[in-house]
Amino acid sequence: MKLNNDIRLTDFRNDLDGFWDLSGQKICLIEKEFTATQGAPVFTWKGKYISKGWTDWTQGFQFGSAILQFDATGEEEFLTLGKRQTVEQMASHVSHVGVHDHGFNNLSTYGNLLRLMNEGRIPDNEFERNFYALALKVSGAVQAARWTDLPDGGFIYSFNGPHSLFVDTVRSCRSLMVSHRLGHSLKGENDRNISLLGRAIDHLKATARYSVFYGDGRDGYDEWGRTAHESIFNVNDGRYRCPNSQQGFSGFTTWTRGAAWAMVGFAEELELLATLDDAELALFGGRSALEVIFLKAAKATCDWFIANTPTDGIPYWDGGAPNLYRLGDYLNRPADPFNDWEPVDSSAAAIGAQGLLRLGLYLGVDSEEGARYWQAGLTVSKTMLSDPYISRDEHHQGLLLHSIYHQPNRWDYVPEGSRIAYGEACMWGDYHIRELALFLNRHLAGQPGQSFFSGINEYDK
Numbered sequence: 001m002k003l004n005n006d007i008r009l010t011d012f013r014n015d016l017d018g019f020w021d022l023s024g025q026k027i028c029l030i031e032k033e034f035t036a037t038q039g040a041p042v043f044t045w046k047g048k049y050i051s052k053g054w055t056d057w058t059q060g061f062q063f064g065s066a067i068l069q070f071d072a073t074g075e076e077e078f079l080t081l082g083k084r085q086t087v088e089q090m091a092s093h094v095s096h097v098g099v100h101d102h103g104f105n106n107l108s109t110y111g112n113l114l115r116l117m118n119e120g121r122i123p124d125n126e127f128e129r130n131f132y133a134l135a136l137k138v139s140g141a142v143q144a145a146r147w148t149d150l151p152d153g154g155f156i157y158s159f160n161g162p163h164s165l166f167v168d169t170v171r172s173c174r175s176l177m178v179s180h181r182l183g184h185s186l187k188g189e190n191d192r193n194i195s196l197l198g199r200a201i202d203h204l205k206a207t208a209r210y211s212v213f214y215g216d217g218r219d220g221y222d223e224w225g226r227t228a229h230e231s232i233f234n235v236n237d238g239r240y241r242c243p244n245s246q247q248g249f250s251g252f253t254t255w256t257r258g259a260a261w262a263m264v265g266f267a268e269e270l271e272l273l274a275t276l277d278d279a280e281l282a283l284f285g286g287r288s289a290l291e292v293i294f295l296k297a298a299k300a301t302c303d304w305f306i307a308n309t310p311t312d313g314i315p316y317w318d319g320g321a322p323n324l325y326r327l328g329d330y331l332n333r334p335a336d337p338f339n340d341w342e343p344v345d346s347s348a349a350a351i352g353a354q355g356l357l358r359l360g361l362y363l364g365v366d367s368e369e370g371a372r373y374w375q376a377g378l379t380v381s382k383t384m385l386s387d388p389y390i391s392r393d394e395h396h397q398g399l400l401l402h403s404i405y406h407q408p409n410r411w412d413y414v415p416e417g418s419r420i421a422y423g424e425a426c427m428w429g430d431y432h433i434r435e436l437a438l439f440l441n442r443h444l445a446g447q448p449g450q451s452f453f454s455g456i457n458e459y460d461k
Contacts, residue, residue: 002311005371007378009444015385016444019437020072022390026399026430027066031081033397036089043405043426045413047396052411054159057101060093061431064108068434071116071450072441079122086110094139100158102143103172107452108431110135111178118455133182140179141186143172144199150238153202158230160246165231167211167258169203170265174452176200177272181456197276201284204269206231208297210240212262219243221252225304226319229258247406253320254308257348259301263355266298270362272453298359305352306376310335313353313380314389317345317404337388337402337422343412344422346389347403347429353380354436361449381440384433391425398425400433 030049034041039051040059066082069075086109093105114132116122148154148162156173158166180196188194213226228243228251248255273281273290281287309315314335316324323341324330337344360374383389384400391401403426405411412421439449 001306001309001313001376001379003306003372003375004379004382005375007375007382009378009440011382012385012440012444015382016437016441019385019390020069022392023065023399023434023437024069024073024075024078025394026391026397027069027078027081029394030062030397041397041427043403043412044396044398044424047393047398047424049397049427052405055096055099055101056093057099057104058427059089060105060108061427063090064112065431065434067109067112067116068431068438071112071121072434072438082109083113086113090135094135095142097142097146098159100143100146100156100166100169100172102139102175103169103452104428106135106139107174107178110139111174111452114456115450115452115454136175137179137182137184140175140177140182140196141184143175144179144186144194144196147199148233148235148238150206150233153206154199155203155206156199160230162235163233165206165210165233166246167207167227167229167231168261170207170211171261171268173200173203173265173269176203177269178453178456181453195283197280198284201290204266205285205290205293207262208266208293211258212297212300214296214300219252223304225259225300225302225307226254227259227262227301227304229255247408249318249320249322249408253318254304255318256305256309256315256345257317257351259305259319260348260352260355262297262301263305263352264358265355266294266301267355267358267362268452270294270298271358271451275453298355298362302352302356302359302373302376305356309349312383313376314344314346314349314383314402315352316342317348317407318342321407334383338418340419343404343407343420344402345404346384346400347426347432349380349384350400350429350432350436353377353384354432354439356380357436357439358449381436385437396425399430400425403429 034049040056041049042052042058063085066078070079090109110132148157155165156169158164176196177200186194210231213222215224229245229248232241232244243251245251308319312334321342326341335344356373356377360370363370365371365374391398402422414421442449
């Protein structure tokens, strides 16, 4: 990446005003044209959302988008829509025992609604508040029960089974953390209390140790900040076996969306650590030790993104994609979503940009190190909020163009005459560009950016 050190928050005012107008139009278009009987909208095909994939892991992003739209604009129709959709369709996601994505679905809906109430953005209602809190308590415990023990901890296993640790799941640790902050725990055999904080920390430590690489020579392709989409374990003895990938090119290359999940996941957990008591952290290694682990992982993944992304901050779908060499000196010019060889993934940029910004704030934007990550995040954001990434076609249901779901399986739409997929959107990309835009909105207004645990301390008290 080439960091633009001249960009300031004030440079986003016009971009953000136009963005929320377009965002509202897309939400209304999906509500009009997409029906719940089709499942959950995952990505667009010729501009229309379709359902495809393993689970309905994107439904919370669909409904959460309406809630974020209200948060940004104050338009009541979107709050009403988000509430109705959450009540009518999200219950199954709270009790879903077969997935690793509770932090995606339930924090985007119940979590955002509880946050808005705790921030005073929507009227306080005790029953409604308790409804959201109950859903979040149960969600965190259900997610924590999907557990593989290791000799030195353990992890929430992916939908592939108990042998499989996904790097994406770092962001589902938020469900466990929120449930813990709401005073909940997981009950095991013989009424054993299992700490949700402890399980979240163990999962984060496992992800930092096995999913993130630091140039220590773990294999022949080890480099600072590389991530493995999937880490494989022998469940008989808990030993780590190898890296693997489901949506990236290989276990020895970095699937850029996986790296982005780690970027924002560790940055957010660093923010949360700062709010926890020393006494409760002492049970799990102590504040200082945990900060070292989380900060190293956050810096490494953010550094990898900066070093392996084209000048404008939009990455290609995998850092080791087999045909990148055909693009020549692709890292020293802006990304080309219309090239003939490898797709870009704007959704990875939408997720990763927030990680860069949050890490920059955590370190302090007045410091050289913090300013570097902050300006990198602004650079990526400025690109995404402009052409050709924002969809201005009133008939296209997507908001953020040029995303990729599953390149190895060739699930994404390839326009006639093209060799690669481009011009389409995905629900996680659309949600996270909205989440990023809201973060920028709030800082422009001199307010703290939203966090997944906003207001929960006040509620506990």
